[in-house]
Amino acid sequence: MADILVVAELAEGKVKKTTHSAIAFARDAAQGSGGTFSILALGAGVAAAAAQLTGFGAAKVIVADDAGLAGYVCERYAPTVVAAAKAGGFGVVVATASAFGKDLLARVAGQLDAGYAADISQVKAEGGKLAYRRPMFAGNAYGWCSIDTATQVVTVRQSEFSPAEPSGGASPIEAFAVAPPCAGAERIEFVSFEQVKSERPELGEASVIVAGGRALKEKFKDVLDPLADLLGAAVGASRAACDAGYAPSDLQIGQTGKIVAPKLYLAIGISGAIQHLAGMKGSKVIVAINKDADAPIYQVADYGLVADLFQAVPELVTAVKAAKGA
Amino acid sequence: MKILVPLKRVADPDNANKIKIAPDGAKIDTTGLEWKPNPFDEYAVEAALRLTENGATPKVRGGEVVVVTFGPKEADTTLRQMLATGADRAVRVDTTDDALDGSLVARALKALVEREKPDLVLMGKQAVDGDSNQVGQILAELLGWPMATFAATLQEEAGALLVGREVDGGVITLRVKLPAVVTVDLRIVAPTSVYSLATARTHKYADGVRFSALPAIMAAKKKPLIEVPLAELSPDTSLRIAYSKFEPPPVRKAGVKVPDVAVLVDKLVNEAKVL
Numbered sequence: 001m002a003d004i005l006v007v008a009e010l011a012e013g014k015v016k017k018t019t020h021s022a023i024a025f026a027r028d029a030a031q032g033s034g035g036t037f038s039i040l041a042l043g044a045g046v047a048a049a050a051a052q053l054t055g056f057g058a059a060k061v062i063v064a065d066d067a068g069l070a071g072y073v074c075e076r077y078a079p080t081v082v083a084a085a086k087a088g089g090f091g092v093v094v095a096t097a098s099a100f101g102k103d104l105l106a107r108v109a110g111q112l113d114a115g116y117a118a119d120i121s122q123v124k125a126e127g128g129k130l131a132y133r134r135p136m137f138a139g140n141a142y143g144w145c146s147i148d149t150a151t152q153v154v155t156v157r158q159s160e161f162s163p164a165e166p167s168g169g170a171s172p173i174e175a176f177a178v179a180p181p182c183a184g185a186e187r188i189e190f191v192s193f194e195q196v197k198s199e200r201p202e203l204g205e206a207s208v209i210v211a212g213g214r215a216l217k218e219k220f221k222d223v224l225d226p227l228a229d230l231l232g233a234a235v236g237a238s239r240a241a242c243d244a245g246y247a248p249s250d251l252q253i254g255q256t257g258k259i260v261a262p263k264l265y266l267a268i269g270i271s272g273a274i275q276h277l278a279g280m281k282g283s284k285v286i287v288a289i290n291k292d293a294d295a296p297i298y299q300v301a302d303y304g305l306v307a308d309l310f311q312a313v314p315e316l317v318t319a320v321k322a323a324k325g326a
Numbered sequence: 327m328k329i330l331v332p333l334k335r336v337a338d339p340d341n342a343n344k345i346k347i348a349p350d351g352a353k354i355d356t357t358g359l360e361w362k363p364n365p366f367d368e369y370a371v372e373a374a375l376r377l378t379e380n381g382a383t384p385k386v387r388g389g390e391v392v393v394v395t396f397g398p399k400e401a402d403t404t405l406r407q408m409l410a411t412g413a414d415r416a417v418r419v420d421t422t423d424d425a426l427d428g429s430l431v432a433r434a435l436k437a438l439v440e441r442e443k444p445d446l447v448l449m450g451k452q453a454v455d456g457d458s459n460q461v462g463q464i465l466a467e468l469l470g471w472p473m474a475t476f477a478a479t480l481q482e483e484a485g486a487l488l489v490g491r492e493v494d495g496g497v498i499t500l501r502v503k504l505p506a507v508v509t510v511d512l513r514i515v516a517p518t519s520v521y522s523l524a525t526a527r528t529h530k531y532a533d534g535v536r537f538s539a540l541p542a543i544m545a546a547k548k549k550p551l552i553e554v555p556l557a558e559l560s561p562d563t564s565l566r567i568a569y570s571k572f573e574p575p576p577v578r579k580a581g582v583k584v585p586d587v588a589v590l591v592d593k594l595v596n597e598a599k600v601l
Contacts, residue, residue, distance in 0.1 A: 075473070111467050115429065134457075136457055141575070142574070144572070147567050256457075303584055319588060
């Protein structure tokens with residue numbers, strides 16, 4: 001039996017959608033191992049976010065609210081996660097494998113001297129013991145692993161765990177004192193968070209993604225933006241397009257970039273390198289538009305259109321407008 | 327500045343489709359795969375070179391770059407490659423590839439850091455085989471040092487680094503006083519990503535990592551490379567995570583080719599029902 005502690009990811013006082021995937025994991029794992037799960041909300045001014053988290057069936061919502069946690073710095077967050085894990089006797093500490101989760105939980109694992117399974121895609125319970133499945137080698141193999149340390153640390157791949165829906169009820173809220181920062185924390189200063197201003201959804205949260213490859217050249221925005229605007233889609237890019245400077249690097253989709261699984265993924269002028277496919281092949285419906293009929297992207301695409309993208313995409317915009325108007 | 331760069335050799339990620347799983351699923355069969363430095367670690371070496379030079383005179387080292395890897399004798403090749411690009415010395419922690427996990431590597435690196443006393447440990451954010459993304463963070467914790475992961479930019483200040491971290495939705499800028507652990511992301515090798523105190527802010531590097539000229543490759547054969555047994559750095563060589571089985575990824579079945587945009591839209595609306 002293992003009780004599970006979910007570390008919520010919060011931003012501007014709200015719960016980020018990434019958190020719901022970690023909750024989905026916790027529900028599965030708690031059920032499989034016969035334990036319960038609780039959620040830790042930590043940050044500055046997190047009362048409202050904590051209240052939002054009470055509707056997911058957690059045994060409790062643990063709140064560590066402190067002005068010193070304004071501006072995320074791992075060295076100030078990790079000790080409180082560790083303290084909460086120890087105080088509650090939790091057997092598993094989990095977060096979603098976002099930039100936040102990957103940064104924080106590895107250090108938490110270090111502090112607990114715990115085994116850490118990163119970016120897992122599946123959990124199963126075998127005789128009360130948890131086994132984790134992880135994509136490795138750019139998605140070319142999956143490994144099943146287990147951890148024997150007293151506490152286990154796990155991050156979950158957002159695209160592989162459908163976001164948990166609220167289940168009703170009201171978990172009790174428990175205030176928790178913030179622990180002193182890690183050694184060395186006084187040598188680190190949070191300078192700024194420069195948010196990329198965008199009217200569009202974040203890649204991890206979008207239900208439609210329009211992604212472009214190197215074939216778009218300098219026309220990357222001109223070609224993709226009208227289609228993305230029309231579909232309310234996030235814009236993504238292949239590594240080749242980012243490396244060539246046609247798209248900013250934070251748009252990169254792939255094993256080492258963003259991992260996405262939207263309802264609809266449109267790959268425009270993307271040939272489909274292995275590491276790109278690893279970042280998007282969990283998408284529900286994949287459309288590929290490419291001039292090269294033999295491009296590997298067609299091996300994963302539900303619908304392939306072999307065409308010159310500079311003609312096909314504007315045509316697609318017109319046709320979708322017509323279809324939506326009908 | 328003295329910089330320690332841990333690096334890992336990995337099966338060439340561009341040939342990863344050749345990865346074979348042993349029939350009983352017990353292990354990944356790496357025979358016949360071409361070994362390459364983990365790309366993110368290669369970027370860390372490039373960033374370390376940029377931090378220890380004036381960009382205008384890249385052959386003059388204004389600090390020391392020590393590269394370290396874990397593996398059998400054959401892993402020396404990877405270290406020599408890095409010495410050829412400009413690193414000064416190399417350490418190979420002698421072990422087999424499969425006797426390691428992130429925690430053990432971090433524990434051994436901690437002992438090595440205590441011997442070498444670098445100002446900075448600079449490494450890739452993850453290795454592209456295990457994709458675990460954890461050694462830098464665990465090492466920082468064990469050392470009690472500040473850390474900055476996923477660095478896209480590095481600017482040297484007196485006794486400190488200004489680090490731009492690529493995170494979801496933007497860039498977090500941290501100032502870390504040395505010594506510190508920094509892990510790097512893809513964009514760290516862009517032309518204006520890294521500035522030492524000596525390099526003019528107007529300097530632009532060539533995109534990517536530098537190539538080694540033949541004389542440098544020859545000279546690298548004479549640079550110091552020492553071997554240290556793993557157990558000397560970490561008497562506790564136990565692993566925290568155990569793999570029991572590997573399996574190939576599920577195959578996604580290829581769909582259909584459509585003749586034109588009109589059919590595509592019709593399929594998306596009426597068949598897939600996603601528009």
